[in-house]
Amino acid sequence: MKIVLKKGCFTLGLLIIFELGSLVLLPGFAPRDYVGTIEQSSYINIVSGNFGSQITVPSLFALGMGPYMTALIIWQTLSAINEKSFQRLSQKTVGTWQKVITMFLAVVQAMATTLLFLRYHPHYLGFSSGSFYFVTLTFLVAGAMLIVWMADLNAKFGIGGTSIFIIPGLIKNLPNVLNSGRTTPLQFPVWGWLIVAVVILLFVIGAVFINNSELRIEIERININNRLTNSYIPIKVLVSGAMPFMFALSLFSIPSLLVAELQGSGGLKAGLATLFSFNTWQGVVLYGCIIVLLGYGFAFVNFQPHNIAKSLKKNGDYIMDVTPGVTTEDYLKTQLMRMAFLGNGYILLVATVPLIIGLFFNQVTNFSFLFGSILILITMLDSIFQEIRALVNKQQYQIF
Numbered sequence: 001m002k003i004v005l006k007k008g009c010f011t012l013g014l015l016i017i018f019e020l021g022s023l024v025l026l027p028g029f030a031p032r033d034y035v036g037t038i039e040q041s042s043y044i045n046i047v048s049g050n051f052g053s054q055i056t057v058p059s060l061f062a063l064g065m066g067p068y069m070t071a072l073i074i075w076q077t078l079s080a081i082n083e084k085s086f087q088r089l090s091q092k093t094v095g096t097w098q099k100v101i102t103m104f105l106a107v108v109q110a111m112a113t114t115l116l117f118l119r120y121h122p123h124y125l126g127f128s129s130g131s132f133y134f135v136t137l138t139f140l141v142a143g144a145m146l147i148v149w150m151a152d153l154n155a156k157f158g159i160g161g162t163s164i165f166i167i168p169g170l171i172k173n174l175p176n177v178l179n180s181g182r183t184t185p186l187q188f189p190v191w192g193w194l195i196v197a198v199v200i201l202l203f204v205i206g207a208v209f210i211n212n213s214e215l216r217i218e219i220e221r222i223n224i225n226n227r228l229t230n231s232y233i234p235i236k237v238l239v240s241g242a243m244p245f246m247f248a249l250s251l252f253s254i255p256s257l258l259v260a261e262l263q264g265s266g267g268l269k270a271g272l273a274t275l276f277s278f279n280t281w282q283g284v285v286l287y288g289c290i291i292v293l294l295g296y297g298f299a300f301v302n303f304q305p306h307n308i309a310k311s312l313k314k315n316g317d318y319i320m321d322v323t324p325g326v327t328t329e330d331y332l333k334t335q336l337m338r339m340a341f342l343g344n345g346y347i348l349l350v351a352t353v354p355l356i357i358g359l360f361f362n363q364v365t366n367f368s369f370l371f372g373s374i375l376i377l378i379t380m381l382d383s384i385f386q387e388i389r390a391l392v393n394k395q396q397y398q399i400f
Helices: 002-023 044-049 066-081 083-087 091-118 129-157 161-177 190-212 243-261 267-275 281-302 305-315 326-358 367-396
Strands: 214-218 232-236
Touching (some): 002 129, 002 161, 066 083, 066 129, 066 161, 066 281, 129 161, 161 367, 214 326, 232 326, 243 281, 267 281, 305 326, 326 367
Antiparallel strands (some): 214 232
16 A cells, blocks of 8 residues: 555646646736636537646646647558557657647647747736747746646655546536526526436446446467466457537537637638537537547547457467457457447447437536546546556465
């Protein structure tokens, strides 16, 4: 338990620094209720909360983990596409390129975020509008890269890896999800809130069960007696994790923000507003399609049949009645597609059923984002629990 406490205290210290940094407002911005301002988009805080930030609050850590998480996903995708080239890179080179991509994404996101912050009419502190824009952008990028540094430190010396800084934002954002975009709080009678509580509890139980469900493909190992403990390749039902929901919400919300900036009320703007809206059937269908496409994409990023089949053949292991090599890879792809179909179907139900009901009863719409945030939180907490359990079990082994 000593190593768990040591790592836990280190992570707790970093989280305290992260929370303090989230309270430090950028120069020129007066203290006020930025979260409750009517100038923000209805779902922008939900999107930013999924990446551990509050993008409408002009703080040092406003960008959160968004640039870093996106950079890691881009790198994993590129390495899966061109495996041989990326295998030749050293760990130092890989880390450098990941930071370069993060920096680029942070600059791009900071450019858009700074424009949003200028709507709050800050005090320019004697700077021209252009200079103040550059100063604010610099602070945002510096804050994002500081988070990257802390995330790397936590991956080495703490618990929860690089994604630990997403959890506080998710938890803080949960109470506000149901009221996002509303000028008045969501109201139910007492019995209505009891029903909501029961539905959420049942969803949490079901989500934990689905998250822990997996297909186990038994493998035969040469010269190893595994009668007591079978060796297997696990494929989780949620093989893509909660990533499809996180990125689908971002990809779907960004066009809606751009549409809001378009001048006039022409047919193009009206058509795009209808297509990228959670309150139209066209928008719900498009949102569902984005989730499915991302689900299959992340499934092949998280579980790579080619690499697993190659490793099995190299080690002399095999799946019963399946020829090593290409046949094994095809077999694993088939099983992966089946599990991805089940997992994507579950995420699709969670994300779109409340939206479909919300077309007729508007109050139900935001339950889609509430359930999605809870699902993201469950997957992250489960990985932390698994890490802690592994550390505890590691301390129980003794050298004879």
